[in-house]
Amino acid sequence: MSEQYPALLVVVPLLSALVVSIAGWINKRLCFPIAVAALGVAAWSAVGLLLRVLDEGVIVYKLGGWSPPMGIAYYIDYLNGLVLPVVSIVALLNLIANKKGIEQQFPDKIGPFYTLYLLMVTGLLGIVVTGDAFNLYVLLEIAALTGYGLLAMGEERAPLATLNYLYMGTIGACFYLLGVGYLYIVTGSLNMVDIARLLPPLYQSKAVMAAFIICMVGVWLKMAFFPLHAWLPNAYTYANSAASSLIAPLVTKVMIYVMIRLMLTVFTPEFAFTTLAVSNAIVWLAVIAIVMGAVLALAERNLKKMLTYIVVAEVGYMVGGAWLGNRDGMTGAILHIVNDALMTLCVFMVVGNIVYKVKGYAFEDLQGLFRKMPFTMGALVIGAMSIIGVPPTCGFFSKWYLIVGAISAGHYGFMAALIFSSLVSVVLFFRVFEICFYEPFADHHGHDNHPGGMDEAPVSMVVPLLIVAVILIVVGLYTGDIVNHVIQFAIPETMV
Amino acid sequence: MKIIGLIITVVTGALLFYAAGDFPAWSDPASPASTYLSPHFIEKTMEETSVPNIVTAVLADYRSFDTMFETAVIFSAGVVCFFLLRISRREDEEPETRYYRHVLTGVTIQLKEGHKMPPSADFERIDSMWTPPDLIIKTGCRLLIPFVQLFGLYVIAHGHHSPGGGFQGGVILGASVILLAISHDLRTAVRRMSEKLIGILCAAGVLIYACTGALCLLLKLNFLDYSALAGILHVDPITARSHGILMVEIGVGIAVLATMIWIYNNISSAGRYRQGL
Amino acid sequence: MTDLISMVVAKYNYWIYITLMMIGLYAIIAKNNLVKKIVGMNIFQTAIILFYVSIGVKKGATIPILEHGHGPDAHHVVHAVDYINPLPHVLMLTAIVVGVATLGVALALAIRVYNNYNTLEEDEILAQIREK
């Protein structure tokens, strides 16, 4: 069975999406268990794959039995072996946590919602696992289209925000497609490994450089890398919480993965960092992304929107780290894919719980939440610590690698930006904590005058959230193992 | 915004023009794209899959995994349109007055305050803004639709040997039902193909595709390796590939057919499923 | 000079697709009407499809459907030079489908936007949002 994990990983969510869609017309109650079971199988396969990769090295799975480059093949190596479990586990936990929220918000459209959710996960997993450049585009579009659908169901402004996302996302995907076309026209192949084999003699070609740049711009558009980020905050803020807490942690991170995949596998690091003399400029762009993300977040008086700007800043972390051009920076970027997915999930799930109970996420709505929802807020504290970068939460360690990478690259601007963003995060989160902790102010201080007891979200929402919070710390403590056994091998040895 | 747009456009265009300098000339038989993979497809397809239409073979066999997701893309577009637009009966505020038209005589009855007409074949529900469909168009389309559908089926079935296949045929089939909705009204079309049926067909089409692949997996070969079907179909593995392609093409046809109609229904009526356009 | 002209002529497919694509890109960025943007987006996608399909063209070759594919002489030797490259066509079949799907979703979103604001002009919508 285990040799079929690569297929199961993607096919089971797809099949279940179809079955759920049919079940939605027949008996709505079947949808949730099917979805959970499917994502459970996917998570199981993902973990199984990672273990196999650790055991045997790169796994190749030929779809349709055709050898690449004729057919499409999956390549699972250390890089996507690490990202796959993250994607599937994040999706699974978020699904479980949001059951009640989904039923509350879309009583009539449960079937389509789960269908889209599962298709989205299929798309994301497929993007990560595939070894074919064009197949990646198709999966990108699946993830994107379902994402538009999920995001647009929210508040009044959601459709417009999503439509803007759609324009930008389509341009991004088309740019990627165009870049693949350029690579195809000069190499005649679509398979990533095959392209990588054919490319080196062509590195001086204008077409190859253009292909790389176009692909990068496309991917940056999709990951909301500053200054191409404008679509993200509104699209994520006004969406329903189940969708935003799936999409915010995963989509940007998966696109970072695609960027790193292109840089490391399809092209070579030497080409990205040396032949194209743009890496310094991109790191400076990342610095601006981090600073602007932090500053724009400061300007928000709205928890969810603030978090979306933090997502923008975090994208800057990873792009900057990847483009520092050394091993530590790349390690930090890859590690941050994992960590940022988890911590973004954590904080967005918290928002989901708050929205479920309080029906709002503006700062005024948050008063007294430490008393009302202590567990949810506890998770928010841990998530915030991770985003700030306090050990032993995982966010600290990826920041560690990023900063060490910046130091060894001599890029002190990037280091300063990371520190600045940590400091701003402290302000951002403690501003929220202050509101939740102090307000509403009592007339006279002290002495048991804070009325109102606990009003926590349902257990089914709190337990997954707490699991995520614990994972944040556990992953932090196991950083050494992750780096030594996985990420170290994901980066080509030529990179120092 | 216009100036920014212009700048971005010019910069991007300049980059693309610059890069195009290194491209092979148009229709150059020696370009990498024409010499690397394509000779294999052209020369080997027949013996490997026994399908003369190379596009079909590459689409549904060599790169069948792409195509499965392509179908899934279409399916998800259908679901998204439904998810975004469809207004459920509970949320839909019914107009206070309803209009019913006697089909034979054309007499219109107005019922107030949510009264309903008992179901009857003689009367049809109409919206307040109703224009009678043109008799010639109505009749013409009625005559045309069966032939359109027949052609659609032909395109699906003959995809192995001539241009065509599931997508093309599915679109033609879908268009026939949409034609009905345009020439009559949406209610008529929905009566012929209910929403539930369409929804299930949509998923079922993709399911046929994915299950064909999963069947290969159960038969101990890789996903979508149709040669695994040889045992069940009692043919040699190469013919099994050809049959496998047909199976998935049928699935694609069904999915595309249903999704086209589904998208049309939702968009044309903004999710209310009344008269439509 | 003749080099340049011959290059321009030899690669005219690229110039056409780039021009079309830039028209689309400009429309997406600069147009005010949401549906016009959608149209721009479609032009953009179509330009790429054109680009891909033009890759597949081969001088002196025909469409990639084997002649005598069945019948008595089904197994004669096939020469690659006789048929155009099938792969771009396959890819673009996918891209067309994706384009249609995106168009559908975009229109559905536009309808939702119209329901909310009763207009599709972006500046009017933004004005309405600011008023609230």
Added chain:
Amino acid sequence: MNMETIISIKPLLAVLVSLLVVPILVLSGKRPNVREACTFLAAGIKFLIVLSMVPVILNGTQIVYTIAEVIPGVAIKLRVDSFGMLFALVSSSLWIVTSAYSIGYMRKLKEHSQTRYFCFFALALSATIGVAFSANLLTLYLFYEMLSFATYPLVTHHQDHEARSSGRKYLLYIVGTSIGFVLPAMLISYSLAGTLDFSSQGFLAGTGSKPLIGLLCFMFLFGFAKAAIMPFHSWLPAAMVAPTPVSALLHAVAVVKVGVFCVARVLTGVFGTDLLFSLNLNVPIIYIASFTIMAGSLIALSQDNLKRLLAFSTIAQLSYIVLGIGLLSPKGMTGGMLHIAMHAFGKITLFFCAGAIFVATGKKNISEMIGIGRRMPVTMAAFFIGSLSIIGMPPCGGFISKWYLVLGTLEAHQLPILFVLLTSSLLNAAYFMPFVYKAFFCRPEDAMFESRVQEAPAFCVVPLVITALISVILLFYPQPFLRLAKMMVQSITGV
């Protein structure tokens, strides 16, 4: 110098005890007696674990335990050496006393959210012991930050406007400096040396350029703002809005001592005395510390609020410790380390007294306390002993540490510093003695209290008597603190 090491889980247990008790405290929140019993139990166990390691350490052995290898070459790792043991012993023993005091104080004042209070107190203690036992800079930073965040809810316990603004200041100084200075300094050190493990001669020697090392030194010195070295001191007076037990244990012992402990650790374990000496970095450190000592004492003179006065006194006293380390002479360093213990017992007594007065009378300002010695003789007697210890007069422990500091200045040939020390002692006397005098010996008509004896609850009074007594005892039996400090100095300087 090669020290014998043994691997044992004890240091981890010492850290974890107060962490693991938190869920129990939460669950028993409805039954205060059970809750407080658990706190006591945890405090007792913690103290016993720490105590059980003392003989091993006195034998010259180190205890090591690695929790997780998080970054190649850098682990989250605990190591108990004599200096860490000294600090751990002080803070774990005082936690027991403070727990008792907290019960009296919190119950008498009917404070809200007592469960939260005890939970975060336990967390803060975990972090303190963690800092004491850190084997490398990363572990130190981890527990340092944990302590910063764990004490925030304690400082802002009252949840009113004043608490909020103080809390802001607290975070701004403590977290702002640690992220802004310590984190980059730590990472630069890591890139320079490739390790973060403390060693007796530091690990930075010979790695970076002189200006860079100097820069790092000051980033660490000011980055550990818990040490309240001017100009990063003003969080400490602001943090006095906290309930008094918090001020007593955290802002006289745990938190601030963590700050100076970190400074001392970094100066000796990261830079090493030789490096500091060769780059002449000790001179600016000494003068910054001296300035803080003088300025802190002078500002304390003008304070009326008793807790604020104590806060400024703390600021001054903390710099004694930094000064002692900065002297780089064996005696001076011994004095500095010893002052961690001596000042702790003296200052906690003073804070307990201030709290007891507030509990019994509701008064916070010195000007309202004339004649209080007649009302609360035991408390004020303890206050007198505590202030003697701070001034550095016999018969209190403070005398020993000051004595060593004075010897240290002579040893290091820093005569101006000797002058600073002596002046500062005079200033200490100047702000404590008038208050003590007025409390006992004011004219009857000036007294603001009836002469009827009315002390605070026993839970408040007994702890302060105990700490006062320990202060006295420490003069005569300064072991094991003196021995531990000397061992540490010996391992650093070889003398």
